[in-house]
Amino acid sequence: MVRLPYSTALTTxxxxxxxxxxxxxxxxxxxxxxxxxxxxxxxxxxxxxxxGLEDFYTRRLxxxxxxxxxxxxxxxxxxxxxxxxxxxxxxxxxxxxTSKTSKCLNLGSYNYLGFAAADxxxxxxxxxxxxxxxxxxxxxxxxxxxxxxxxxxxxLVARFVGKPAAVTFGMGYATNSSIIPALIGxxxxxxxxxxxxxxxxxxxxxxxxxxxxxxxxxxAHLEKVLREQIAEGQPRxxxxxxxxxxxxxxxxxxxxxxxxxxxxxxxxxxxxxYIYLDEAHSIGAVGKSGKGVCELLGVDPADxxxxxxxxxxxxxxxxxxxxxxxxVVQYLxxxxxxxxxxxxxxxxxxxxxxxxxxxxxxEDGSSRGSxxxxxxxxxxxxxRCELKKMGFExxxxxxxxxxxxxxxxxxxxxAFSRECLKQNVAVVMVAFPASPLLLARTRICISAAHxxxxxxKGLEVISKVGDLVGIKYFPTEPPKHETKVYKVE
Amino acid sequence: xASAVVNIxxxxxxxxxxxxxxxxxxxVVFGVHINGHLVAEVLLIAVLLFQLTxxxxxxxxxxxxxxxxxxxxxxxxxxxxxxxxTKEMKVEPxxxxxxxxxxxxxxxxxxxxxxxxxxxxxxxxxxxIDSCVASLEKYGVGSCSSRVFYGTTNDHxxxxxxxxxxxxxxxxxxxxxxxSAIFSVIPAFCKKGDIIVADEGVxxxxxxxxxxxxxxxxxxxxxxxxxxESTLEKLTNxxxxxxxxxxxxxxxxxxxxxxxxxxxxxRLKEKYHFRVILEESHSFGVLGNTGRGLTEHYGIPIEKIDxxxxxxxxxxxxxxxxxxxxxxxxxxxxLNGSGYVxxxxxxxxxxxxxxxxxxxxxxxxxxxxxxxxxxxxxxxxLSDVPGLTMASDPxxxxxxxxxxxxxxxxxxxxxxxxxxxxxxxxEDSILIVSTKRSVLDKCRxxxxxxxxxxxxxxxxxIKKVSESLRRVACENWPDIA
Numbered sequence: 009m010v011r012l013p014y015s016t017a018l019t020t021x022x023x024x025x026x027x028x029x030x031x032x033x034x035x036x037x038x039x040x041x042x043x044x045x046x047x048x049x050x051x052x053x054x055x056x057x058x059x060g061l062e063d064f065y066t067r068r069l070x071x072x073x074x075x076x077x078x079x080x081x082x083x084x085x086x087x088x089x090x091x092x093x094x095x096x097x098x099x100x101x102x103x104x105x106t107s108k109t110s111k112c113l114n115l116g117s118y119n120y121l122g123f124a125a126a127d128x129x130x131x132x133x134x135x136x137x138x139x140x141x142x143x144x145x146x147x148x149x150x151x152x153x154x155x156x157x158x159x160x161x162x163x164l165v166a167r168f169v170g171k172p173a174a175v176t177f178g179m180g181y182a183t184n185s186s187i188i189p190a191l192i193g194x195x196x197x198x199x200x201x202x203x204x205x206x207x208x209x210x211x212x213x214x215x216x217x218x219x220x221x222x223x224x225x226x227x228a229h230l231e232k233v234l235r236e237q238i239a240e241g242q243p244r245x246x247x248x249x250x251x252x253x254x255x256x257x258x259x260x261x262x263x264x265x266x267x268x269x270x271x272x273x274x275x276x277x278x279x280x281x282y283i284y285l286d287e288a289h290s291i292g293a294v295g296k297s298g299k300g301v302c303e304l305l306g307v308d309p310a311d312x313x314x315x316x317x318x319x320x321x322x323x324x325x326x327x328x329x330x331x332x333x334x335x336v337v338q339y340l341x342x343x344x345x346x347x348x349x350x351x352x353x354x355x356x357x358x359x360x361x362x363x364x365x366x367x368x369x370x371e372d373g374s375s376r377g378s379x380x381x382x383x384x385x386x387x388x389x390x391x392r393c394e395l396k397k398m399g400f401e402x403x404x405x406x407x408x409x410x411x412x413x414x415x416x417x418x419x420x421x422x423a424f425s426r427e428c429l430k431q432n433v434a435v436v437m438v439a440f441p442a443s444p445l446l447l448a449r450t451r452i453c454i455s456a457a458h459x460x461x462x463x464x465k466g467l468e469v470i471s472k473v474g475d476l477v478g479i480k481y482f483p484t485e486p487p488k489h490e491t492k493v494y495k496v497e
Numbered sequence: 498x499a500s501a502v503v504n505i506x507x508x509x510x511x512x513x514x515x516x517x518x519x520x521x522x523x524x525v526v527f528g529v530h531i532n533g534h535l536v537a538e539v540l541l542i543a544v545l546l547f548q549l550t551x552x553x554x555x556x557x558x559x560x561x562x563x564x565x566x567x568x569x570x571x572x573x574x575x576x577x578x579x580x581x582x583t584k585e586m587k588v589e590p591x592x593x594x595x596x597x598x599x600x601x602x603x604x605x606x607x608x609x610x611x612x613x614x615x616x617x618x619x620x621x622x623x624x625x626i627d628s629c630v631a632s633l634e635k636y637g638v639g640s641c642s643s644r645v646f647y648g649t650t651n652d653h654x655x656x657x658x659x660x661x662x663x664x665x666x667x668x669x670x671x672x673x674x675x676x677s678a679i680f681s682v683i684p685a686f687c688k689k690g691d692i693i694v695a696d697e698g699v700x701x702x703x704x705x706x707x708x709x710x711x712x713x714x715x716x717x718x719x720x721x722x723x724x725x726e727s728t729l730e731k732l733t734n735x736x737x738x739x740x741x742x743x744x745x746x747x748x749x750x751x752x753x754x755x756x757x758x759x760x761x762x763x764r765l766k767e768k769y770h771f772r773v774i775l776e777e778s779h780s781f782g783v784l785g786n787t788g789r790g791l792t793e794h795y796g797i798p799i800e801k802i803d804x805x806x807x808x809x810x811x812x813x814x815x816x817x818x819x820x821x822x823x824x825x826x827x828x829x830x831x832l833n834g835s836g837y838v839x840x841x842x843x844x845x846x847x848x849x850x851x852x853x854x855x856x857x858x859x860x861x862x863x864x865x866x867x868x869x870x871x872x873x874x875x876x877x878x879l880s881d882v883p884g885l886t887m888a889s890d891p892x893x894x895x896x897x898x899x900x901x902x903x904x905x906x907x908x909x910x911x912x913x914x915x916x917x918x919x920x921x922x923x924e925d926s927i928l929i930v931s932t933k934r935s936v937l938d939k940c941r942x943x944x945x946x947x948x949x950x951x952x953x954x955x956x957x958x959i960k961k962v963s964e965s966l967r968r969v970a971c972e973n974w975p976d977i978a
Binding site: 082105154214326344 | 649841
């Protein structure tokens, strides 16, 4: 949980107030200048495409720090990559690429197991499948878009996750947005965690069911909401709910926290609700053999009704999957719009997932998979520990490869980002709208491809820049004299 | 004891008499003498104050006790997660074992493939595959990040510039999945209180976008300009200053194969001050002399259409989608398009394939002539099949045949069509498909058999499919043939 120091809250509010005031002043001048210039005939009679305050944030706040986002890269997002340098002639309104690049340490990409760049086992097989099947099937799954690769992938995913059957889709976001409406409709209830991802929120809204929110990771509140809702029934008519689905995520991407899955499942079983687990960030990244939060927290996959995940993060590909019982998967294949209306997943991407799954399971004949898994666990725990010792406010649980460091003040966002880039470390800033307005942060994603030297360099740079910018909110631990040996079981 | 009470009573009575007989306690109201009116008024006010301080009666609200909540939770029985599995749900589509080009392999046999929207025949094109291989070796498969973080490669920006140059617009924005382009664009621009007029035959992606935008949506009859005009007429009485109004149409409807008459739509839009959102997934790279879509087909300048979206999974033989329009439109989506911000970016090799495909299309516009010739050959061959009639536009590469006489329900129609389609595959090795509808789809247009014609098909393929369909239809309806 975030513990916001009082003085920091005041200064953050003051900064945003100042930015807002300046923005309004500039808008006023813009209105005056535009009033003198006549508006073009084309737009007469039309309401402006973005009204008033809707894009105020974009125009007045985001454009000032635009160079910290959308940085183009010129090589694969491996542990070190080339960031393209950009310049601007009109104070960040438009940015132009140059042909110069600088090699930076990558602490921002979701490359948990190091499959992002060309891999010795995966890439030759992917190229072979590209030559055989072409980049796309141009067809929907139910027409002529199901290749034998897709069938093989679905069986492999089901076996990996521990469920009877699975179905795959071409995009993780579309998976959530179209599965939730297929599972529940009007008359049903969705109870979702307050910090769930935008795709889940969109899917829940698109379904037409009633939505209730419970406090993040607070199982007692979840139980309270459940009891109230079952007792009250549907609003106004008080008919009993048709079904209740509880949606949680394995690792929350902006907090790095794990969800208390065992307790949530106990509550669901007691009240006969269904549980939907979104493992976008945890599949392949946590757990002894990479099988996700179920393995890490000792939960039986058969207790979770629907398991969803994506292939973008740990497997270096694209797309999403749903794993559940055979009947549910058959029903989803018949109803889910992303299966019935959208182009099937690109065959080389399917082959990439198949190959990377085989490496993780050890079926490629080497132990690279278990090495990668051990490496990422060791890296994450070491990095988090060191950051905490330096006095940063780091969120997230142990074993999670995502580490947000709190910044709070809006001015620290571009300061931290630009200073780190000067010293060849590429980090990711999370500001509004991806996080609440006052809780800006920088998010570190650790990969199995990072070596110990890379991590030490990263720590050194972050510590220097942290001192410069002033984000060490907690007291530093004095350095211990004996070196600690980190045990990995 | 009794005398004390009598004394107190007489004293009280004396006080009352004084009050009554005091000079100011007498009043003349409407010619009537009232003595002691002050006392009466004081008493009245006292009674009023007393009543006001009483609490009004509400029936007592008893909250449920913990035991009662426990009982309710015990009694509640949820519905199962999925409805009973019918035999239609158990049917698996055919698994193809090679590239989905004009000829593909199913279960070891070579099959003529009319089920893939490979309009320009780019599946299997050597140039595209070579550029993809180079990209795979450089970038790997996935981009592992969102566009806002480090998921933007030079290839993405080049692809956006290339598409904008091809369409002669200022800029374009790339999405990582075809269907997500339209359902991210609509909620980015349409909010609660806005008015959208949409065709009733739009596909699920558009319907989902319309639902998520929470605007007022009014549907007009499929491709009927008179219905559109009357709907627009009814909606023009609101103030235009704050309410945004949009018309949402598809250029080539994938549910019916009809082409939208863009010239009438533009005329109506200018008359009633609406903006147009045009979904060009199946017309980009197909319609127009050089494949630039519906605007070129009708000779309308592209600035008149406010927002154009398209999926690249059809003519361009790659994956993903794009949206193009004025600079303001595209810039707004870079922070507000949910499929752009909250999702990983398109794999770089697919962006490369898109650039190569657009280059190919620009260098070889003759491929469109081949496609058009193939479509007209298909029309010639299938125009007199017994029991089925052509339901799509003669220029559309999606050829749809629907039943001449419907059996009464969508479900039984679909069963009959599936039987025909299966026989064509099993007996003549030709893959054609029926229009599948999901339960969540609001579209109520009739179902039919679909053929996707490609520039890669040759004359013998088209002859085969016409003969096969005619034969199977004759056997199915022997009395009509």
